Amino acid sequence: MNLRNRQLIPSFARPPSRVLIRKVARYEEDLLAIIYESLREFSLPIKDKTVLLKANLVGHDPVGSMNTHPAVIAAARESFLKLGAKRVIIGDGPALDRDTQAILESVRLTEFTGCLKFGVGADFVDLNIDDVERVSLETRASLLKELYLPKTVLGADFFVSMPKLKTHHWAGVTLSMKNLFGIVPGSCYGWPKNILHWAGIDRSILDINAAARPDFVIVDGILGMEGNGPIQGNPKHTGVLLFGDDPVAADSTACRVMGLRPEKIDYLSRASTMLGHIEPSKIQQLGEPIASVRTSFAVVPAFQALRDQESK
Amino acid sequence: MNSLAPSAASQNHESFRALRAELFSHLRDAQNSEGGWPFHASGESRVEPTCWALLALANTSESSQASIARGFEFLRAQQLSDGSWPAAGGMSSGGWVTSLAALAHAQFLASEMLGAPGSLSEPGSSLSAGPVRNTIVAALQWLCDDYPRDSSRWQKFLKNFSSAKHESHNNEFRGWGWTPRTSSWVEPTSFALLAFASATAGAPGSRSEPGSFDLSPQLAKQVSERRELAVGLLYDRMCAGGGWNCGNPRVYGVDGESLILPTCWALLALRDAPDHPNRGLSLEWLQKSFAAISSPGSLAVAQITLQHYGIAVRESSRRLCQWSAADLAGQGTHVAAWSLLALNPSRHWPVPS
Numbered sequence: 313m314n315l316r317n318r319q320l321i322p323s324f325a326r327p328p329s330r331v332l333i334r335k336v337a338r339y340e341e342d343l344l345a346i347i348y349e350s351l352r353e354f355s356l357p358i359k360d361k362t363v364l365l366k367a368n369l370v371g372h373d374p375v376g377s378m379n380t381h382p383a384v385i386a387a388a389r390e391s392f393l394k395l396g397a398k399r400v401i402i403g404d405g406p407a408l409d410r411d412t413q414a415i416l417e418s419v420r421l422t423e424f425t426g427c428l429k430f431g432v433g434a435d436f437v438d439l440n441i442d443d444v445e446r447v448s449l450e451t452r453a454s455l456l457k458e459l460y461l462p463k464t465v466l467g468a469d470f471f472v473s474m475p476k477l478k479t480h481h482w483a484g485v486t487l488s489m490k491n492l493f494g495i496v497p498g499s500c501y502g503w504p505k506n507i508l509h510w511a512g513i514d515r516s517i518l519d520i521n522a523a524a525r526p527d528f529v530i531v532d533g534i535l536g537m538e539g540n541g542p543i544q545g546n547p548k549h550t551g552v553l554l555f556g557d558d559p560v561a562a563d564s565t566a567c568r569v570m571g572l573r574p575e576k577i578d579y580l581s582r583a584s585t586m587l588g589h590i591e592p593s594k595i596q597q598l599g600e601p602i603a604s605v606r607t608s609f610a611v612v613p614a615f616q617a618l619r620d621q622e623s624k
Numbered sequence: 625m626n627s628l629a630p631s632a633a634s635q636n637h638e639s640f641r642a643l644r645a646e647l648f649s650h651l652r653d654a655q656n657s658e659g660g661w662p663f664h665a666s667g668e669s670r671v672e673p674t675c676w677a678l679l680a681l682a683n684t685s686e687s688s689q690a691s692i693a694r695g696f697e698f699l700r701a702q703q704l705s706d707g708s709w710p711a712a713g714g715m716s717s718g719g720w721v722t723s724l725a726a727l728a729h730a731q732f733l734a735s736e737m738l739g740a741p742g743s744l745s746e747p748g749s750s751l752s753a754g755p756v757r758n759t760i761v762a763a764l765q766w767l768c769d770d771y772p773r774d775s776s777r778w779q780k781f782l783k784n785f786s787s788a789k790h791e792s793h794n795n796e797f798r799g800w801g802w803t804p805r806t807s808s809w810v811e812p813t814s815f816a817l818l819a820f821a822s823a824t825a826g827a828p829g830s831r832s833e834p835g836s837f838d839l840s841p842q843l844a845k846q847v848s849e850r851r852e853l854a855v856g857l858l859y860d861r862m863c864a865g866g867g868w869n870c871g872n873p874r875v876y877g878v879d880g881e882s883l884i885l886p887t888c889w890a891l892l893a894l895r896d897a898p899d900h901p902n903r904g905l906s907l908e909w910l911q912k913s914f915a916a917i918s919s920p921g922s923l924a925v926a927q928i929t930l931q932h933y934g935i936a937v938r939e940s941s942r943r944l945c946q947w948s949a950a951d952l953a954g955q956g957t958h959v960a961a962w963s964l965l966a967l968n969p970s971r972h973w974p975v976p977s
Contacts, residue, residue: 409870409885411919411922414917414921417919430951430955431953431954432666438955441956442663499663499670499672499711500711500712503811507803540878
């Protein structure tokens with residue numbers, strides 16, 4: 313099955329979602345064991361399938377608070393292979409710099425993954441310059457009627473969004489759903505993908521997620537970013553990895569970990585009708601309880617209303 | 625040292641030549657049957673990689689006339705009725721690649737005017753001067769008519785009521801967006817300026833005045849006005865300390881970091897613009913940053929840029945030779961084409977001043 317054949321199911325007709333939180337203090341821990349064991353709890357249908365890991369690679373990041381950490385990406389790749397995936401592709405379409413190779417060099421991805429093949433039959437796909445296919449945006453949440461999206465995304469059997477835990481100066485937070493801006497190809501829409509800003513960031517997030525439908529989420533929250541994210545904020549150590557089989561539920565849980573109210577985030581609130589669950593009662597919480605890892609994240613002044621009671 | 629051993633210089637020369645030859649073969653072999661180039665071998669033909677491949681092949685001395693002719697046939701087939709080009713086949717509206725396609729056509733025409741060997745512009749063919757000029761004029765007209773929305777009167781009015789005071793730039797200037805009716809950004813603005821420069825310069829070396837390229841007085845005036853606004857925009861959007869990023873030099877009071885590629889395209893576009901302290905500052909930034917460039921795409925374009933300003937860059941070709949042609953092509957046809965251009969000492973693009 314690929315993503316093009318998938319049905320959109322209203323949230324009220326969906327079974328409860330599952331989100332798992334693991335405490336991971338440092339990137340030097342045995343991430344392969346942690347991620348492998350965490351994925352096993354979900355019994356994912358990935359045997360002999362092609363899995364796409366959509367990382368969040370933004371740019372030069374000496375502190376390690378901006379990009380999905382390469383150790384997490386590499387451990388996730390190994391874990392999916394160990395669980396029986398036929399092929400695991402890592403992909404992203406960075407938003408601001410078209411020199412994806414320079415970004416990969418700067419994040420030292422291959423130091424963790426080993427040699428990666430680029431181009432035809434690649435282990436890493438630059439989604440900005442992938443072949444594209446027209447996708448009609450049935451949800452019409454934004455002003456966009458269609459987008460041309462990468463064939464690697466549309467053809468993947470199992471699609472995993474792997475964001476960093478960050479606040480965002482325009483969207484409130486950038487997690488697994490906002491991470492999908494990175495599948496919109498720069499070669500068609502530019503660096504940045506400014507057409508999405510004009511169409512409305514929150515509503516574009518809904519349209520893209522409804523079209524591409526991530527199957528699974530792994531949030532790198534070991535070191536996140538607070539304040540003026542997604543680039544110029546401050547590092548925030550949270551010490552968690554978060555896994556989920558529903559992007560809305562995973563992002564809502566991540567917000568609660570950050571001391572933010574997901575219901576107040578426009579795109580998450582809207583997504584809860586069609587794309588997944590936002591209410592804690594519809595989310596089966598596994599692993600660590602939220603309260604044990606909760607860390608208040610600072611936000612820019614425009615988003616102060618997102619902060620929960622304890623954060624105020 | 626053994627006097628029979630080849631010197632380091634001649635070894636380097638040989639490795640440059642070998643890589644150039646391999647890149648040339650790679651580009652020629654990657655061309656699809658309909659004449660266009662994909663980003664990756666066996667992919668779908670797209671306007672952007674086709675333009676870069678044509679610019680690179682047209683700058684080599686190797687015989688590639690048939691490839692070039694087929695490449696331009698693909699571009700001509702892709703041009704939309706309004707004069708623009710779409711970024712991907714099937715898209716119904718044009719975008720930023722229109723500037724690249726106009727630039728490639730203008731460079732082709734310039735090389736034909738110079739009497740390049742194996743002329744393709746046989747009278748009556750679609751690549752003869754008349755049709756090519758019409759193609760370029762239609763593209764320039766589309767570019768002149770394409771105003772980004774960020775600096776429209778309505779947007780300026782709305783900004784009076786906005787609480788977001790994070791923008792640091794002057795909205796009186798206008799360049800081009802990546803897609804129509806969005807905001808101005810550094811790279812598409814630079815590509816449009818490069819297209820204007822190539823189309824209005826005539827043959828390399830002739831430096832004729834704008835308007836000599838069969839532009840109507842009205843279009844020549846529009847080109848001149850848009851160029852002035854765009855040059856102003858580029859200088860205004862420079863990052864603190866020199867260089868450019870995509871076009872947001874400061875967000876929420878924090879300075880953005882410059883990036884290599886936007887800086888190079890902006891500097892190439894500003895080569896013939898009136899002098900400005902920001903150009904010198906950005907050139908200095910690029911020179912200082914050059915040694916730390918780790919990717920071949922940025923390295924190749926930075927080399928071309930600095931050499932275009934007459935600045936010698938040591939070791940740059942040797943550094944490019946660290947990668948095989950297959951590695952370079954694996955990063956995309958555009959990277960292979962930029963590398964081939966950089967390794968070609970007799971290139972005639974960007975037009976030498």
